[in-house]
Amino acid sequence: MKTTPALLREWGKALALALALLLVLHLFVVRWVTVANTSMYSTLLPGDMLLVERWAVYTGFDRGDIVVLRDPVQDDRAMFNRRLLVKRIVGLPGDEVELRKGELYVNGMPVPQSPGGTRSWSIRLRPGHNADTLVERLGLPTGYSLPGNDLIDLPLNVELATKVKKMPMVAALAPRAHALGSPDHIFPFSPDRPWNNDDYGPLRVPAAGDTVNLTPFNLPMYDRIVSRYESNTVEVVDRKLLVNGDDCGKYRVRADYYFVLGDARDASSDSRYWGFVPADHLVGRAAIILFNAHVGHDILPGSRTLRSLAN
Secondary structure (H helix, E strand, C coil), rough: CCHHHHHHHHHHHHHHHHHHHHHHHHHHEEEEECCCCCCCCCCCCCCCEEECCHHHHHHHCCCCCCEEEECCCCCCHHHHHHHHHEEEEEEEECCCEEEECEEEEEEEEEHHHCEEEEEEEEECCCCCHHHHHHHHCCCCCCCCCCCCCEEEEEEECCHHHHHHHHHCCCCEEEECCCCCCCCCCCCCCCCCCCCCCCEEEECCCCCCCEECEEEEEEECHHHHHHHHHHHCCCCECCEEECCCCCCCCCCEEECCCEEEECCCCCCCCCHHCCCCEEEEEEEEEEEEEEECCCCCCCCCCCEEEEECCCC
């Protein structure tokens, strides 16, 4: 019979092996992520538990993949400690991306919005009705309207809008007009590119090996790549751009980058607001909705248990 110390050593080895196996699975095979917001509505809902394929980091991503990524603008945090975001890849390295009146074009060709994709709709409720009831039935978090306000903006598509319109509490609804103007919080934050979230680009997504001209005009487009993601110093001296002290005028991109959008185009912070995503910020590809612990959202079609997210 084995002594207690011998048994403890065996159990310790078994536990260490199990933990090592879990770590390998977590780093290289799969992990689990819970959706925290509505930027991918209605493809994904808050509370959806996702199975994420880690091996896609090594085998590559496709246009249209739903991906989990580290927040590219949380510069004050170590990479492992950054917030996880869930978005859809619309631009691969080397692609040209453009939005025209809200419609996506990649390499000059129109790309239909995903079936679960949504835009903002304005809804007027009948007197005496609570907006939170509608919000809950749509699987959205509360807080979309002020108490006593009969107007509410929600992310919908035509299918959802048709269902919402038939509800007794709804007096009227209409899609939001396309954005106008050129707000200063749109990437690349330059008055020379008067873009907004509906009319954006065209711009080329940088790929490893690209050579870009660095000028005062296009520095806002590439500054973050050169200085932050690829760890160079950028200075302007006597109206000249210096990279690591050299006046080269050109820069060779070392890494691949991606352009991502949320399926809820009017309710998503994405590449339109913070630019390109470096390849090393991608955690994996969302493959399956395992389940959603929240209840309600009876208006949405289909089950949210073991639901494939494959293109």
